Amino acid sequence: MAGKDDDVKVLGVVVSPFAIRVRIALGIKSVSYEYVEEDLFNKSELLLSSNPVHKKIPVLIHNGRPVCESSVIVQYIDEVWAAAAPSILPADPHDRAVARFWAAYVDDKMFPGMFGVLMAATEEERAAKANEALAAMAQLEKAFAECAGGGKAFFGGDSIGYVDLALGSNLHWFEALRRMFGVALLDAGKTPLLAAWAKRFVEAEAAKGVVPDAGETVEFAKKLQARTAA
Numbered sequence: 001m002a003g004k005d006d007d008v009k010v011l012g013v014v015v016s017p018f019a020i021r022v023r024i025a026l027g028i029k030s031v032s033y034e035y036v037e038e039d040l041f042n043k044s045e046l047l048l049s050s051n052p053v054h055k056k057i058p059v060l061i062h063n064g065r066p067v068c069e070s071s072v073i074v075q076y077i078d079e080v081w082a083a084a085a086p087s088i089l090p091a092d093p094h095d096r097a098v099a100r101f102w103a104a105y106v107d108d109k110m111f112p113g114m115f116g117v118l119m120a121a122t123e124e125e126r127a128a129k130a131n132e133a134l135a136a137m138a139q140l141e142k143a144f145a146e147c148a149g150g151g152k153a154f155f156g157g158d159s160i161g162y163v164d165l166a167l168g169s170n171l172h173w174f175e176a177l178r179r180m181f182g183v184a185l186l187d188a189g190k191t192p193l194l195a196a197w198a199k200r201f202v203e204a205e206a207a208k209g210v211v212p213d214a215g216e217t218v219e220f221a222k223k224l225q226a227r228t229a230a
């Protein structure tokens with residue numbers, strides 16, 4: 001359980017959506033933590049020993065004990081720091097199930113399309129991946145309209161919740177892809193509710209200082225493309 005002498009470390013990469021959602025979740029709960037930037041092309045012993053199965057970031061290390069997988073970590077944070085309001089998952093079991101459904105949808109449908117835009121080998125492939133991501137965004141626009149009834153600030157209601165973290169942690173990539181390829185995954189014409197939601201997300205206190213700017217993301221993207229091609 002949480003205590004005042006908690007030792008909390010996050011192994012991450014500044015532009016990684018998966019690490020960003022964990023860091024914003026800790027911010028929501030006002031948990032102080034040490035952030036350790038990893039080089040994914042030269043992983044630290046600490047990363048390899050704390051996530052020996054996937055060897056991926058993010059890893060949360062709480063009082064020496066690692067927790068892996070961003071969705072698992074965010075739920076862990078919500079449970080351990082349950083007393084620190086607001087809660088990230090809703091209270092009602094069905095609402096929780098719906099939130100988990102849409103967060104998984106972001107990772108399974110939107111993210112592969114979005115990342116595919118960056119890594120595509122051909123323009124045809126890039127267009128196909130953009131369409132996959134856009135189709136997912138259209139679904140998420142409908143989900144937002146339904147769950148927020150059009151009137152709430154966030155998927156989670158008045159404050160950032162589980163689905164907000166899943167989707168909002170990708171926003172700097174949307175802008176990077178727009179600059180690099182002219183691909184607009186967030187478009188006020190197509191998904192007006194999400195466009196307005198995105199502005200609220202990046203301006204939220206817990207997101208400030210964690211969400212990197214698009215320029216930094218573009219630099220990272222170029223390095224990733226070059227290293228993957230090599």
Ligand SMILES: N[C@@H](CCC(=O)N[C@@H](CS)C(=O)NCC(=O)O)C(=O)O
Pocket residue numbers: 013016017018040055056057058068069070071
């Ligand atoms: N499902 C994982 C995905 C994490 C992930 O893809 N991490 C990437 C960076 S964004 C990584 O560490 N890649 C290193 C590798 O694959 O070697 C989660 O939600 O935590």
Ligand SMILES: *[C@@H]1O[C@H](CO)[C@@H](O)[C@H](O)[C@H]1NC(C)=O
Pocket residue numbers: 042043044045
């Ligand atoms: C890899 O990281 C270690 C420290 O973890 C460092 O000493 C070494 O110089 C790095 N190697 C490269 C090629 O960056």
